[in-house]
Amino acid sequence: MALTITENTMSVTLDGRTIATATRSSAGWHVSTWPVPLSYNSAITALTLAERLATHGENDPFVLAWREELAHG
Template identity: 55%
Template sequence: MALEITATRMTATAAGKVIVTATRTDCGWHVTTCPRPVDRNTAITALMLAERLITHGEDDPCAQDLRRELSRD
């Protein structure tokens, strides 16, 4: 996995393919896997979760923890 973060865009890739992106706007970060704008840290967590789900599956304990973390926001 590669995670690229700039001041206005975040991209997570796995196996050479973009799996999720986040774009900064005036009202927060818009992540392709989230239904609402989020803060920067939540956007990074969402990108990490997408990568973890692809590489380790739904039953992975780390993925489950990241999902719980996102549900608190």
């Protein structure tokens, strides 16, 4: 996994392919795999979640916990 963060964008790649991206706006960070804008830290969590989901699947305990955290955080 490679997480790349710049001032206005973030992306996570796995085996050379982009899994998810995030773009900063006045409303927060828009992550390609999450329906609402997020804070900086939550966007990083969402990108990590996307990578974990791609490698471990839907029932992974970390996937479940991070989804819950993002939904209520």
